Structures are given as structure tokens and as C-alpha cells.
Amino acid sequence: MSDLWRRCLERLEGELSAEDLHTWLMPLQARDDADGLQLFAPNPYTLEAVRDRYLGKIETVLALLTGHALSVRLEVGSSAAAVTNGHRPTAAAPARAVTAPEPAAPNFTHNLDPHYTFETFVEGKSNQLGKAAAMQVAQNPGRAYNPLLLYGGTGLGKTHLMHAAGNLMREHNPHCKVLYLRSEQFVGSMIEALRTKSMDEFKRRFRSVDALLIDDIQFFAGKDTTQEEFFHTFNALFESKQQIILTCDRYPKEVDKLEPRLKSRLGWGLSVAIEPPDFETRAAILLAKAHEKGVAVSENVAMLLAKRIRSNVRDLEGALNTLAARANFYGKPITTEFAEETLRDLLATHAQAVTVPNIQKIVAEYFGVRLQDLLSKRRVRSLARPRQMAMALSKELTEHSLPEIGEAFGGRDHTTVLHACRTIRKLSETDTRMRQDWEQLIRTLTG
Numbered sequence: 065m066s067d068l069w070r071r072c073l074e075r076l077e078g079e080l081s082a083e084d085l086h087t088w089l090m091p092l093q094a095r096d097d098a099d100g101l102q103l104f105a106p107n108p109y110t111l112e113a114v115r116d117r118y119l120g121k122i123e124t125v126l127a128l129l130t131g132h133a134l135s136v137r138l139e140v141g142s143s144a145a146a147v148t149n150g151h152r153p154t155a156a157a158p159a160r161a162v163t164a165p166e167p168a169a170p171n172f173t174h175n176l177d178p179h180y181t182f183e184t185f186v187e188g189k190s191n192q193l194g195k196a197a198a199m200q201v202a203q204n205p206g207r208a209y210n211p212l213l214l215y216g217g218t219g220l221g222k223t224h225l226m227h228a229a230g231n232l233m234r235e236h237n238p239h240c241k242v243l244y245l246r247s248e249q250f251v252g253s254m255i256e257a258l259r260t261k262s263m264d265e266f267k268r269r270f271r272s273v274d275a276l277l278i279d280d281i282q283f284f285a286g287k288d289t290t291q292e293e294f295f296h297t298f299n300a301l302f303e304s305k306q307q308i309i310l311t312c313d314r315y316p317k318e319v320d321k322l323e324p325r326l327k328s329r330l331g332w333g334l335s336v337a338i339e340p341p342d343f344e345t346r347a348a349i350l351l352a353k354a355h356e357k358g359v360a361v362s363e364n365v366a367m368l369l370a371k372r373i374r375s376n377v378r379d380l381e382g383a384l385n386t387l388a389a390r391a392n393f394y395g396k397p398i399t400t401e402f403a404e405e406t407l408r409d410l411l412a413t414h415a416q417a418v419t420v421p422n423i424q425k426i427v428a429e430y431f432g433v434r435l436q437d438l439l440s441k442r443r444v445r446s447l448a449r450p451r452q453m454a455m456a457l458s459k460e461l462t463e464h465s466l467p468e469i470g471e472a473f474g475g476r477d478h479t480t481v482l483h484a485c486r487t488i489r490k491l492s493e494t495d496t497r498m499r500q501d502w503e504q505l506i507r508t509l510t511g
């Protein structure tokens with residue numbers, strides 16, 4: 065890594081959250097020369113985010129470090145590729161030799177779900193970075209990002225992406241040994257190995273794979289012996305450039321009772337958040353799932369379900385399965401009326417969960433303001449932002465019209481609500497804190 069870039073990152077550590085640093089800046093490769101600093105982003109999404117959110121900060125820190133303004137060029141690619149493309153050799157990471165695949169162990173059976181592929185994964189704003197990162201890891205195992213950590217709420221596609229990466233690795237190299245496990249299985253295997261005094265065999269098994277995929281590592285919390293063993297497995301795999309892909313239900317730094325040294329290791333690669341999909345993505349996923357299962361579902365039905373079921377994709381898929389089974393049983397087509405009738409209770413449960421009063425209450429608690437102040441006419445900034453956030457969430461998560469939402473917020477005009485929605489959307493694009501608040505509140509409200 066360029067020494068200048070390393071020092072710049074060290075400075076930025078004090079200014080940015082660990083999450084931002086690991087998600088956006090650590091994956092960049094750098095080379096510095098007489099013309100300034102060149103930063104290579106792994107994909108266009110990262111490039112855009114770095115340019116929009118962090119470039120100013122980077123330039124300021126570089127000016128402080130060097131004593132003069134330095135030009136920073138951003139491009140998609142890698143410093144190693146830049147060298148082979150004829151750029152001057154650099155201090156950045158050298159290209160590593162590609163080794164011939166080892167033949168798979170005769171008794172190795174991989175356990176990937178063949179249905180979870182990138183082709184069957186529907187991309188949207190909420191998951192495009194995760195998908196891009198998983199694809200890069202699959203195309204360049206052990207080299208692109210190690211470990212790759214996908215985190216986010218339940219049923220949002222983390223496991224799907226993990227399998228998709230494993231499946232693609234095996235498509236490129238059928239001998240590639242990809243081992244997928246839920247974290248409970250890792251714990252179970254270790255307990256069994258301890259019981260039968262076969263820890264050597266356990267170590268060999270996990271360290272001999274080309275890629276180790278472990279799902280839901282939050283279950284390691286509080287299990288000290290497991291964490292110890294996983295830590296050593298991690299180190300062994302990392303050192304020999306075997307790929308590690310992990311998922312977690314939240315940013316690992318926020319998982320209690322996970323050892324600090326393990327948390328620190330997890331931050332060595334790339335951590336990407338998978339967010340709940342927006343309406344259009346939910347509808348597209350539903351249509352794709354219906355197509356995959358051979359179930360005839362119209363766009364209207366997909367839109368109905370996508371509008372009403374916002375919690376996660378697993379719930380959407382569950383609703384589709386119920387519809388398909390009932391339609392098959394009664395020999396009826398899946399019309400919107402049939403869907404409304406069949407899923408009446410389920411849709412009512414989802415509608416109950418997110419009401420405007422509930423949003424107001426949760427937002428007030430989240431920002432530590434009183435509910436009556438949130439609904440009052442007072443315009444101080446400490447109340448204005450939470451109020452705008454609550455209005456925007458009401459528009460996003462309920463079926464109410466702008467005038468109805470305005471009415472629920474102390475009789476405000478619909479243009480005020482519209483302004484709130486636009487302000488929050490705009491701010492979320494540039495203000496990391498605001499985006500995190502928005503995402504956290506969506507997670508809380510949609511369960």
C-alpha cells in the first residue's frame with residue numbers, strides 16, 4: 065500500500081466511523097507518483113460513494129500530510145492492473161501469481177445450494193454493492209477482498225449471495241473446495257471434535273478448503289472456545305490466501321461478546337451492508353421467484369404484495385408460496401382479489417406493524433424527543449429533523465396520502481410532507497449519519 069495513503073487512512077480513522085472506513089476506504093488501492101495520488105475503486109458504486117462523500121476529506125488530510133494541495137485521481141480498477149497496463153511500477157500491492165488449482169480431495173463434497181446463484185439474485189439499490197463485492201470475490205478468490213463480510217437484517221439475501229459466490233467459484237474451477245456452514249454447525253463440529261479428541265482432524269478439515277463460508281457469525285458471541293478456534297482458522301486461511309466469506313445480522317463491531325481481536329480481523333477485508341429492498345426491487349424479486357417456481361403471477365399481484373409486505377424477502381417468498389399452494393388446491397388463477405382474500409390475515413398483520421402513530425412513537429424514542437413536541441408546531445432544528453424523518457418514513461412505509469400524513473402531524477399541509485420526504489432523501493445520499501438513522505429506523509419498524 066502507498067505509504068501516503070496508509071498515513072491518510074490512519075488520520076481518517078479518527079474522523080470516520082469504522083463502518084464507513086472499512087466499507088468504502090479500505091477497499092481502495094493506491095499509488096502515488098509525481099502527479100499526485102491515484103485511488104483505484106473495486107467497482108463504480110464504491111467510486112461514486114468515495115467521490116461524493118469522502119473525496120473532500122481525503123484531499124484535506126493529504127494537504128495536511130504533504131503540506132501542499134495534491135491531485136487525487138479516482139478510477140475503477142486495481143493498482144496491479146495499472147502496472148500491467150503500462151503504468152509505472154508502484155509501491156502498491158504487487159500482482160500475485162495465479163496458482164494452478166489443486167485437485168479436490170477425493171472425499172470432499174461441497175454443500176452449496178445450486179439455486180442460489182447471481183442469475184437468480186435480483187439486484188436493487190439495497191444490495192448492489194453486496195452483489196458486486198460477492199462477484200468480485202468469486203472471480204478472484206482470496207485476492208479481491210478477504211474476508212468478505214455481508215451484514216444486515218434477516219431474510220435479505222446474505223446467504224443467497226454467499227452461495228452465489230461459492231457456486232461461481234466452482235463454475236470457474238470445479239476443483240475448488242468451497243465449504244459452507246451455518247455458524248451453529250461450526251460450533252457443533254468443534255464440540256464433537258473436542259468430545260472425540262479429534263481436533264487435529266477438525267483443524268485439517270477447515271484449513272484445507274479453498275473457500276470457507278460461514279453464515280450468521282453473530283452466534284459465535286459469548287462462545288469463547290469457538291471464537292478462539294475460529295480465530296486460528298481465520299488466520300491460517302487468510303495467510304494462505306484462501307477466501308473467507310461471512311455473514312452477520314449486524315455490523316460485527318456492534319455484536320456484544322465477540323472478541324476484539326476477532327472483530328479487528330473481520331475488518332481486514334470488506335464489510336458490506338445488505339439493506340431491505342425498496343418497493344420496485346421487492347416487486348421484481350417476487351416476479352423472478354414466481355417465474356422460477358413456474359407460478360403465474362401478474363404485475364398487479366406482485367405490486368400488491370410488494371407494497372404490503374416490506375419486512376424482508378423471506379416473508380414475501382412465504383406469501384408467494386402460500387398463494388401458489390392455495391391457487392393450485394382450488395384450481396384458481398392468482399388474481400389480486402384472490403391474493404387479497406387468501407392473504408387477508410397476513411397482510412393485516414403487516415399493515416398493523418407500521419402505522420403512522422407507531423412511526424411517530426419510535427422516531428421520537430430514537431431521537432430522544434417527546435412525542436408531543438414532535439407533533440407540535442415548534443420549528444427548532446432538534447425537532448424539525450426527527451419530524452421530517454417521521455413524515456418521510458410514514459410515506460415510505462404506509463399507504464397514507466400526503467394530506468393524511470400532514471393531518472397526522474398536527475394538521476400540516478401536504479406540501480410540508482412532500483418537502484420532508486425530499487429533504488430526507490437528499491440528505492441520506494450525502495450524510496452518512498442521516499442514512500444510518502434512516503436504515504436503522506426502517507429495520508426497527510419493519511421488524
Ligand SMILES: Nc1ncnc2c1ncn2[C@@H]1O[C@H](COP(=O)(O)OP(=O)(O)OP(=O)(O)O)[C@@H](O)[C@H]1O
Nearest residue numbers: 184185186217218219220221222223224349377378
Ligand atoms: N435480491 C434477491 N433476489 C432474489 N432472491 C432474494 C433476494 N434477496 C433475498 N432473496 C431470497 O430471500 C430468501 C431469504 O434470503 P437469505 O436466506 O439469503 O437471507 P439472509 O439475509 O441470509 O437471512 P438470515 O440472516 O435470516 O439467514 C431466499 O430464498 C433468497 O433467495
